[in-house]
Amino acid sequence: MDINQLLRKNIQDLKPYSSARDEYTGEAMVFLDANENPFNQPYNRYPDPLQRALKEKIADLKKVDSNTIFLGNGSDEPIDLLIRAFCEPGKDNIVTMNPTYGMYQVAADISGVEIRKVSLTSEFQLDTTALLAATDENTKLIFLCSPNNPTGNSLNKEDMLKIVETFKGLLIVDEAYIDFAPGKSLLPELGSFDNLVVLQTFSKAWGMAGIRLGMAFASVQIIGILNKIKYPYNLNILTQQKALELLDQHEQVIDWVKLLIAERDEMTTELQKLPFVVEVYPSDANFLLVRMYDARGIYEYLVEEGIIVRDRSKVHLCDDSLRITVGSKEENITLLTTLKNLI
Numbered sequence: 240m241d242i243n244q245l246l247r248k249n250i251q252d253l254k255p256y257s258s259a260r261d262e263y264t265g266e267a268m269v270f271l272d273a274n275e276n277p278f279n280q281p282y283n284r285y286p287d288p289l290q291r292a293l294k295e296k297i298a299d300l301k302k303v304d305s306n307t308i309f310l311g312n313g314s315d316e317p318i319d320l321l322i323r324a325f326c327e328p329g330k331d332n333i334v335t336m337n338p339t340y341g342m343y344q345v346a347a348d349i350s351g352v353e354i355r356k357v358s359l360t361s362e363f364q365l366d367t368t369a370l371l372a373a374t375d376e377n378t379k380l381i382f383l384c385s386p387n388n389p390t391g392n393s394l395n396k397e398d399m400l401k402i403v404e405t406f407k408g409l410l411i412v413d414e415a416y417i418d419f420a421p422g423k424s425l426l427p428e429l430g431s432f433d434n435l436v437v438l439q440t441f442s443k444a445w446g447m448a449g450i451r452l453g454m455a456f457a458s459v460q461i462i463g464i465l466n467k468i469k470y471p472y473n474l475n476i477l478t479q480q481k482a483l484e485l486l487d488q489h490e491q492v493i494d495w496v497k498l499l500i501a502e503r504d505e506m507t508t509e510l511q512k513l514p515f516v517v518e519v520y521p522s523d524a525n526f527l528l529v530r531m532y533d534a535r536g537i538y539e540y541l542v543e544e545g546i547i548v549r550d551r552s553k554v555h556l557c558d559d560s561l562r563i564t565v566g567s568k569e570e571n572i573t574l575l576t577t578l579k580n581l582i
């Protein structure tokens with residue numbers, strides 16, 4: 240597939256901004272090229288625009304080549320960049336599933352790009368026939384999310400592979416919650432499909448939502464396009480430093496994930512015992528979608544008690560459902576005790 244053929248014409252023709260540090264090679268001792276202030280080191284310097292040190296470490300961890308990685312200000316950044324690179328406003332369109340993460344729609348709306356939403360089945364799985372039928376010659380991107388937000392389940396791998404094999408545009412699989420679903424990532428498939436993009440993030444299992452660091456994995460060509468249109472210094476020095484530190488202690492993340500999965504299972508059992516809970520849907524993520532009688536009433540009661548969960552009761556296929564993040568043991572006990580007081 241010729242990815243360049245899919246690109247918007249203005250992006251094909253774009254001459255990207257060239258930052259001061261891109262314009263020389265070799266070792267340097269004195270930097271008088273970027274109008275920085277010599278005081279207040281090391282924050283006086285612009286960060287590495289391509290975050291090379293950080294990408295090397297992530298490449299080791301994920302067992303991919305570092306030039307197949309794009310790093311962004313959260314994974315929301317590559318979502319937006321992919322739309323802006325490939326979709327001509329008012330002409331091209333995007334296909335996604337319903338329900339799913341809301342930013343695909345928001346980013347498409349901001350860019351003035353049509354988004355077509357295809358319902359999941361009642362098991363929250365893909366209807367691959369309907370999804371492919373919703374595409375036409377102007378469909379540039381398909382966004383899937385696995386494990387899915389807000390339903391919590393992983394999509395069937397064979398369904399996603401069928402789509403990437405058949406579709407003539409890019410398939411983007413958002414794996415923000417993949418660390419809670421070991422063995423289910425499409426990352427090992429990257430080498431087989433030059434139209435596949437996998438998104439992951441440091442915001443969930445890594446516990447670093449505050450530093451804003453998201454990853455896109457794709458062919459060298461797609462990564463080159465994202466690099467071409469991003470803000471030159473999209474990741475600040477503090478984010479890069481903090482991520483490097485945590486990557487050195489990644490056993491800690493494995494422990495957090497184990498703990499959160501154990502808590503998720505415990506919460507599932509306890510929530511199922513409550514008389515007003517209809518169903519706790521199986522989850523591969525760090526949250527549970529819970530169907531209950533009078534979800535809105537329970538949501539408002541919890542807010543009054545100072546506990547905030549996410550009301551998804553107006554979302555397609557999620558009638559009467561709240562989305563509850565798995566917190567610390569103490570937080571989860573507080574939630575359960577507060578809910579038991581309703582009985």
Ligand code: PMP
Pocket residue numbers: 312313314315316340384387388413415416439440441442448452453
């Ligand atoms: N994808 C999904 C499915 C999410 O649920 C979220 C955040 N809630 C994101 C992406 C955004 O992640 P980030 O913090 O990396 O921008």
